Amino acid sequence: xxxxxxxxxxxxxxxxxxxxxxxxxxxxxxxxxxxxxxxxxxxxxxxxxxxxxxxxxxxxxxxxxxxxxxxxxxxxxxxxxxxxxxxxxxxxxxxxxxxxxxxxxxxxxxxxxxxxxxxxxxxxxxxxxxxxxxxxxxxxxxxxxxxxxxxxxxxxxxxxxxxxxxxxxxxxxxxxxxxxxxxxxxxxxxxxxxxxxxxxxxxxxxxxxxxxxxxxxxxxxxxxxxxxxxxxxxxxxxxxxxxxxxxxxxxxxxxxxxxxxxxxxxxxxxxxxxxxxxxxxxxxxxxxxxxxxxxxx
Numbered sequence: 247x248x249x250x251x252x253x254x255x256x257x258x259x260x261x262x263x264x265x266x267x268x269x270x271x272x273x274x275x276x277x278x279x280x281x282x283x284x285x286x287x288x289x290x291x292x293x294x295x296x297x298x299x300x301x302x303x304x305x306x307x308x309x310x311x312x313x314x315x316x317x318x319x320x321x322x323x324x325x326x327x328x329x330x331x332x333x334x335x336x337x338x339x340x341x342x343x344x345x346x347x348x349x350x351x352x353x354x355x356x357x358x359x360x361x362x363x364x365x366x367x368x369x370x371x372x373x374x375x376x377x378x379x380x381x382x383x384x385x386x387x388x389x390x391x392x393x394x395x396x397x398x399x400x401x402x403x404x405x406x407x408x409x410x411x412x413x414x415x416x417x418x419x420x421x422x423x424x425x426x427x428x429x430x431x432x433x434x435x436x437x438x439x440x441x442x443x444x445x446x447x448x449x450x451x452x453x454x455x456x457x458x459x460x461x462x463x464x465x466x467x468x469x470x471x472x473x474x475x476x477x478x479x480x481x482x483x484x485x486x487x488x489x490x491x492x493x494x495x496x497x498x499x500x501x502x503x504x505x506x507x508x509x510x511x512x513x514x515x516x517x518x519x520x521x522x523x524x525x526x527x528x529x530x531x532x533x534x535x536x537x538x539x540x541x542x543x
Contacts, residue, residue, distance in 0.1 A: 311340035436467030463494025481513035
């Protein structure tokens with residue numbers, strides 16, 4: 247637990263810097279918009295309120311994004327909570343905005359440098375004045391791109407998982423000796439993935455009747471005591487030659503990985519922990535399955 251708290255503290259500290267950066271960019275854009283829509287003082291409330299509302303909404307958005315990691319610290323639920331979902335969406339927005347703003351700032355810097363070298367801008371104001379001139383357009387474009395990308399991601403998240411077919415040929419098998427392998431990766435059972443989603447994935451996998459099912463890590467984001475109920479549908483996975491599991495990096499973020507090994511073995515899932523396993527198929531073909539832990543991805 248101490249390690250998780252320390253990690254959370256470091257993440258929040260780093261994110262505070264990012265939140266300040268995002269807030270300053272959006273604040274400058276709001277000010278730029280207000281300056282272009284100046285109103286008399288006797289109607290000042292029509293100018294102040296929208297700006298204050300936008301700033302307040304931005305602060306709430308950033309606060310929700312920063313609080314998203316806290317849901318990995320509390321006791322998990324069988325299904326996804328509305329609060330956790332909203333905060334995780336804000337976290338996705340935070341990350342998209344941060345990266346896109348950095349990229350667009352780089353574009354502005356290169357544009358300024360190019361314009362200065364070619365003599366297309368005067369010295370007055372410098373780079374700061376040049377960037378502020380385009381701040382509103384920058385922020386609007388970044389927001390549109392971020393919202394579009396997140397919308398696509400949410401659509402894929404809330405629609406049933408699709409089966410992607412890949413065919414690999416080998417000369418080591420006899421003609422007609424096909425082997426169908428279902429690969430599951432990055433389920434991330436936790437604040438954003440509950441039992442209902444896991445059950446849907448299990449039903450889809452079982453419907454294709456695979457010969458082998460391989461789970462290649464990043465299975466869950468939490469403890470077995472918190473997420474065991476949400477992960478129970480994994481016990482229903484069925485294949486001709488068994489279900490196998492190897493860890494990713496997320497299994498090591500939240501405590502003793504051996505707890506998940508015990509849970510999976512209780513579901514008749516064979517854990518291969520930096521191990522290989524030789525399988526003989528019904529057609530006499532021999533297949534070596536090699537599972538290596540990945541602590542970095």
